[in-house]
Amino acid sequence: MALLETRNLSKSFGGLQAINNVSLKVEPNTVHGLIGPNGSGKSTFFNLLTGVYQPDAGSYIEFDNINVTGKPAHYIAEHGLSRTFQLLRLYGELSVLDNVLVGYHPHTKYSPFAPFFNGAEVRRQDKIVKDEMFELLEFIGLAEHAEIPAAELSGGQRRLLALGRAIAMRPKMLLLDEPGAGLSPVNVDNLMATIMTLKERYKLTIVVVEHILKVVMSTCDTISVLDHGQKISEGTPEFVKNDPAVIEAYLGREMADEDIRAAMDA
């Protein structure tokens, strides 16, 4: 039983068909890779799944056996679908701890008016949640920066915080949009290792968009390939790597065969 399924998912911006009839399934407890050239629609796909964009008529998205097509973003998040953004979108002026606390928001048990009527309960619950979030920060190595504004973290730390904030809500599924962008190869390896540990620890299903092919090839169970908004290939890393359609689309027509292999193995 797939945890996430899209059928005929489409999205156009004016005349541009950013996502074109994509049907895709993600099985539970897997790491599913999503690759494709720049502008092929990967981020748009995530935005559709998480309710940031509304899909075109005729699309269907099911998450955890619930039809979430056209549902608002917070509704989908409440059902356990979390994500990071390519450009992170951290809450820059909020402290690192507050960033992950916002990530925890869907599980808040007191009413929004509780600060007026039941301050004691707010403090009691927040204390427990803060301890829990602090543990998460320790795990991703940001605990000692807990009180500084997110905007003041280094690039790598910011990527970790984005990950932490997405995990704070204890999602069933996590969508990662280029988690390693801008990191050095060593740091990308470290980050991927962290992600895999988090996956085990929190029993996550992961969909990851990543440009560094080596990373996708070595960590993903299944890979889907987008090109011009269409799904052009899908299968095991081994299969996708050797699919002529992928080689053709993904690495550009002008590149020689050996170069492609080299890039994929790099």
Added chain:
Amino acid sequence: MGILSFMADFIDSLAKRHRLLPWLLAYALLLPLPFVLTILFNEYLIDLANRICLFILLAVGLNIVKGFCGQVTVGHIGLYAIGAVTSAVLSLEPGGFGGALGFGWPIWAAIPTAVLVTAFAGLIIGLPSVRLEGAYLALATLGLGESVRIFIAVTPALGSSTGLMMIPAPRIGSFVFDSFTSYYYLVMTAAITGIYFSFSILRSATGRAFQAIREDTIAASVNGINVVKYKLLAFVLSAIYAGLAGALFAHMPPGYLHHNNFTVIEMVTLLLMVVLGGIGNVWGGVIGAIVVAIAYDQTKDLVFYFMDRPIVFQPLVFGLSMVLLVLFMPRGIGGWIEDFQRNRRFVRRSEERLSGTARNP
């Protein structure tokens, strides 16, 4: 800096014993203020202190929607007007002057009802925020706020041009809050309680949701925050403050209300408080309210004559200060406060690390 750190340390040590101790201390220190003012200056200054307390309530409330949640609203003064007029009309005796409406309710029923009515009005003023942002939202809320004032100005039942008179003073048993000094205790208590609760909001999931919306609305919605609901909630909470301030204003001696109290100029004054305070910082807003209210009071009657024509230049001064503030002090007083607090935290952490007592915050 030394004396400030000392005070901050002292407040921290109080707070460690009991969360409410610093608040009680502040309350106790403010109790004798009317007597001090009377001895040192004159009784009129108590009236100013009372109006400062109302401005603090207004500024702290505005800070919730504008500072915490990042929604630009210029309709706050309209909410203040609604709170004031509702409470006045509900508590006035029927058949008052010049066809003014009156329901003869007891004041302690009129004030909470006025707050509720204003909260509902806040919801309506907040509705444009669902679709609009920034300058467009400012325009929409400005329109709504100003139309409230004009409605009051043209409706005889609500006082129109003469205003509402002889609005009764609150009483508890046989004690009547009809002097500057007695009223001071009412509005000062309201102001401190208002500040306290604005911190309660800020330090809860509600406040964090507001700030997340301010920082990045899309990220907030993906983090499971119902953006529409929380934006409207911010408007409603800030309206509760405005409604309470308005109601307390209506019953304040001499119990007189006029729509001129709710003009765009008052709104600009209010904005100036929040901007000077530093958007989002509660204490900054409080200090901003005090400073601007005093400046407002001192410049109110400043008139100079140009070719025998009187020119009131207060609006000019206030408008200019606003521009200068935004240009040269964009973080306001709150910016200094935040820097100060961060320095202290930093020093404390380093000390803890040195002495090996570091622990989770």
